[in-house]
Amino acid sequence: MKHYTISVNESELEKLNRVYQYHQIEDSNQYLLFHAQHNGIDILAYKTGKVLLQGKEVTHELVSIKKHLNREDYAAIGSDEVGTGDVFGPIVVCSAYVSVQDIAYLESLNVRDSKNMTDKMIQMIAPKIAKRIVHSLLILPPKKYNELVEQGYNLNKMKALLHNQAIIKTSSKTEENTPVILDQFCTPQLYFNYIKDETLIYRDIEFHTKAEQVHLSVAAASIIARYAFLVKMQEYSTKIGFELLKGASKEVDEQIKSIHETKGKHALTLIAKMNYKNITKLNLS
Secondary structure, eight states, rough: OOEEEEEEEHHHHHHHHHHHTSSSSSOOOEEEEEEEEEEEEEEETTTTSSSEEESSSOOHHHHHHHTTTTTTOOOOEEEEEEEEEOSBEEEEEEEEEEEEHHHHHHHHHHHGGGGGSSSHHHHHHHHHHHHHHHHEEEEOOOOOOOHHTTOOOOHHHHHHHHHHHHHHHHHHHHHSOOOOOEEOOOHHHHHHHTTTTTTSOOEEEEEHHHHGOOHHHHHHHHHHHHHHHHHHHHHHHHTTTTTTOOSSHHHHHHHHHHHHHHHOOOHHHTTTTTHHHHTTTOOOO
């Protein structure tokens, strides 16, 4: 059984409702606008704008939906980052070039935003994606992150510098002049202000919130970045002797205290972002 999720806006959702009006079946799920069956495929359209396709072979139905919605496949470079919501571990930025030929392959793997995927799923598909598509990966370890904070850098400046570098690297590996799509984390004006002193600046960028819904290249980049983050977290866990927790929860606070008590503050600086509230509120000496 294959499945694929596509995000649509309100008018597109209404259009699909009309397209599938004669194929709809009863479904008691209150979150669904409709549930249709067509050519052996289940089409579950949620009121939120998520459309889930399920069946043995979803590609033909997906192509049909794209035609109905006038969506043209196009090549693009997408850039995304992970690790900013985690006290432990690095910040990882990836920019990925996805050609028109790559799109069907990524769809067959059900590529979507890494935040909506389990770590297990990411570990299964990320190596396949990384092998297939042109990409650049930058990893900022906690030690370097903490040094940059000492020098007066904020998180958004670090992200902007990393994205600029990754995008330049990926664009230099491709012949085509393709759109570059960035998951927006600050205003374009601020972004370019952060990188104004760089020797090389990539300027032709489309900024989008929820950019992974705009193009699969952003989703692919986020999956590769997340995979690299998980690998690093495992490395740090082995070195420190604790199975490091992701995120910034109360359990993370407890783990910070345990590591500080057993390994000391210096050990924390190698695996944690020291200016995050989880750490600063503890007043560690």
